[in-house]
Amino acid sequence: MALQPGADVIGAGGLMFFGLGVILRVSGRSRLRRIVLLACLLVTATAGAQTSRLATTAETLIGSAVFFHGRTVVLKQKLLSDGDVARLADAPRPVYVFWAEATSRDEGEVRGEFWDLGRIEARDGRFAGYDFARLLERVNRGQWPGRNQIFVLLKASLLPATTPRGPSVRAIALAPDDYVDREVKVIGRFKGSNLYGDLPLALGKTKWDFVLQSAEGALWVTGVRPRGKGFDLDPSKRVDTGRWVEVTGLVRRQGVTTYIDASAIGLANAPAETAVEVVVPEQPRQPPPEVIFSAPVQDDRDVERGTPVRIQFSRDVDPRTVKDRVLVSYVPPAGGGAAPAGVLKFAVTYNDAAHAVEIKFAEPLERYQQVKVDLLEGITALDGQPLKPWSLTFTTGR
Incomplete structure (x- = not known):
């Protein structure tokens, strides 16, 4: 649901109130429809809340396809016509676009x-409304692709791409090449050492590296320890996240990762919000992941003492x-x-390709011993669905 222009917005201590009669647009699968709310809508922003969309580039999208798989993204892009379907221009690999509504731009x-x-899966019912067959017939001889071969943007x-009034976290994330080697001053939330999974890759420069989100x-921000007058933030502690800070530094690139090599940091006020969007889920979530295979198998005997343990899941886990x-x-x-x-x-x-874990022991296991492998609570799929705690027991041989 996207807030339409003209709605009353009053900011108060991190909370936003929307007056009576606010018109919202609700995205449905068939068409857009408008409803009028006759009560106040309260939106509370928390430090750990993830944004509904992730601003990125085509290069980063393809380079971290597992991270972005199934997520809603926004890119500043040119488009090419490829037969009866559009695709992103200058992408490292083809990304085909299926429009919710036709566009001439x-x-x-x-x-x-x-x-x-x-x-x-080719028969996944969530995608029954999309004609992938015509696309695959033309670009892949009608065969269902393997991983990291063919990508799509759905719905x-x-x-129109607006020209930002000045540098911002969002503007740099969308078009990093416009800012590389330039000094910028931007404001964002301190999110620690990627404690909320806002970015796909670690920076790994210093122990004080942290994520700035807005x-x-x-x-990523590096080059300064996040402390100053009235604040001392620890990137490893969630309790310190959510504070608004202003960072000054040079924009740099490391592979597909964009970061700020900072020279100064200070506390800041939250920037004025211009729009609020609430995403209404249209597709059911996939079932939670589960273990579908293990080697050794459950209660196996006479297992070689140096053999690794392999455990395969029904779908990708994080x-x-x-x-x-x-x-x-x-x-x-x-x-x-x-x-x-x-x-x-x-x-x-x-192993991403097999969506499986492999456990290798530093030394052979003891002879004739029963061994137990536990997958503890907290393992999740990429969409956050939890894996139930699971265990495997087997007995070693000679």
Whole structure:
């Protein structure tokens, strides 16, 4: 739902109130329809809330396709006509656009849901309304693609690209090449060391690196410790997030990552909001992920002591949520006695193509021992759906 021009907006301590008779536009699958609210609508912004859309570039979108898969994005783009479908110009790989409403423009802010066709099933009912067959017949010999081959923007719209009055987090995120090596001064929320997953990649320059977020945009900031008169913020603590700060520095690029090499930081007031958008979900969420295969299998016996453990999920999980949530231990004998002493050392890696984790042990396991592998609470899919805690037991051989 997008707030229409002319509505009364009064800011008060981070809260926004909308007067009676506000007209909102509700995006439906079939068409747009307007409704009039006869009561006040209260929108509360919290530090941890994620924006409904993510401002990015085509290069970053393709470079971090797993992160953006299934999310709504906005890009400042030129468009090309490719047969009966549009695609993003100058993208590293083709991104085809399926419009919610036809447009005659070929440049502006493109908004839509980003999907990697290779990461969804050909018969997924959520996409029954889209004619992918015609596109695939022309660009992929009619075959359903593998991962990272063909991308689409669905329910897309195109708005005129406005010229910003000055640098902002959103403007830099949309068009970083316009600002690279320029000094800027921008205001945004302090979001810690990407504690809310606003950006796909870590910067990794110093322990004080933090994310600055405002509107639909987010940028990494490095070069300064986030402290000054009246504030001392820790990037690793959520309790410190949500404060508005002003950062001065040079815009830089590191691969597909845009960041600010800061020279100064200070507290700031929240900028005036110009629009509020509430997204009404139109598609049902996918079911939660689950374990569909493991090697060894449950209660397996005579397992080789040096073999890795592989666990496959029904769909992609967020690799960041797997870290520190895998536990491996020896099970004490049923008849009494103690399990082997010492801490099991192992490494966990996530295979994106197979959506599976692999556990490799630093040393062979003890002979004739029952081993238990636990996936702890907190592992989620990319859309936040939780994996139920799960465990596997097996017994080693000689």
